[in-house]
Amino acid sequence: MDQLEIKNLTLTFGGIVALQQISMGVRRGKIHAVIGPNGAGKTSLYNCISGVYKPTEGDILFEEESILNKKPHQIASLGIARTFQNIELFRHMNVIDNLLLGRHHQFHSGPFSSLFFWGRALREEVKHRKKVEEIIDFLEIEKVRKKVVGTLPYGIQKRVELGRALAMEPKLLLLDEPTSGMNVEETEDIARFILDVKEELEITIIMVEHDMGIVMDIADWITVLNFGSKIAEGTPSDIQSNSKVIEAYLGEERL
Ligand SMILES: Nc1ncnc2c1ncn2[C@@H]1O[C@H](COP(=O)(O)OP(=O)(O)OP(=O)(O)O)[C@@H](O)[C@H]1O
Ligand SMILES: [Mg+2]
Numbered sequence: 256m257d258q259l260e261i262k263n264l265t266l267t268f269g270g271i272v273a274l275q276q277i278s279m280g281v282r283r284g285k286i287h288a289v290i291g292p293n294g295a296g297k298t299s300l301y302n303c304i305s306g307v308y309k310p311t312e313g314d315i316l317f318e319e320e321s322i323l324n325k326k327p328h329q330i331a332s333l334g335i336a337r338t339f340q341n342i343e344l345f346r347h348m349n350v351i352d353n354l355l356l357g358r359h360h361q362f363h364s365g366p367f368s369s370l371f372f373w374g375r376a377l378r379e380e381v382k383h384r385k386k387v388e389e390i391i392d393f394l395e396i397e398k399v400r401k402k403v404v405g406t407l408p409y410g411i412q413k414r415v416e417l418g419r420a421l422a423m424e425p426k427l428l429l430l431d432e433p434t435s436g437m438n439v440e441e442t443e444d445i446a447r448f449i450l451d452v453k454e455e456l457e458i459t460i461i462m463v464e465h466d467m468g469i470v471m472d473i474a475d476w477i478t479v480l481n482f483g484s485k486i487a488e489g490t491p492s493d494i495q496s497n498s499k500v501i502e503a504y505l506g507e508e509r510l
Pocket of ligand 2: 297298299340
């Protein structure tokens with residue numbers, strides 16, 4: 256049984272068809288890449304999964320339950336976290352605080368409960384800080400943990416954003432162009448961390464990525480979109496030799 260099932264998903268904006276009858280299944284514990292030229296509908300698909308856009312037609316099931324009518328924070332609480340095509344972090348806050356905010360939906364003690372049950376709030380705080388430190392170790396960003404995010408190199412900011420998503424302890428992670436804007440070394444680093452997330456943390460990953468080297472290296476399965484439609488799916492070797500895919504990318508010089 257697939258962890259995430261997308262069924263006949265269609266999304267339109269006025270006359271623009273961003274997604275057309277997309278169906279795909281994402282297997283638990285795998286890295287599933289979604290690729291396609293600019294404007295193919297990749298980010299729109301993420302916005303539908305995370306509840307930001309409401310599809311015109313179709314359904315999305317997460318662990319066999321429809322999430323179509325849920326709000327973004329409810330979908331996050333079910334265990335779906337994401338990173339963004341353009342980094343979305345609190346630039347003026349330090350790394351630790353950004354990661355703590357990633358755990359926000361797990362804070363149980365509000366201002367009143369902490370007044371009466373301050374012992375519990377304190378225990379929770381300690382637990383959250385411990386988890387955040389574990390993620391900081393995992394992503395090897397100890398040295399910058401107290402640095403203000405906006406002052407860090409771009410590649411490290413992207414890693415912090417991955418950390419913020421991991422701080423939610425998701426079951427499914429949506430990455431939107433995790434290597435964009437990175438140099439070769441930063442790209443190799445993040446690819447290794449993405450593999451570690453899959454293998455050590457056992458989190459399912461959907462990865463939108465333009466760097467075909469990374470996709471072919473680490474994806475277990477690939478879905479290809481073009482102009483809002485699914486044009487192919489398969490293993491990296493299937494996709495590399497698929498004529499429809501090659502045609503869609505002609506002129507893009509990416510494959
Ligand atoms: N909020 C919106 N309003 C109107 N049109 C939109 C909106 N969001 C996306 N679109 C349109 O939907 C189509 C798909 O866009 P989307 O951002 O999903 O593509 P993408 O595959 O992520 O592209 P890229 O590789 O450039 O990030 C485009 O034609 C885009 O202009
Ligand atoms: Mg996009």
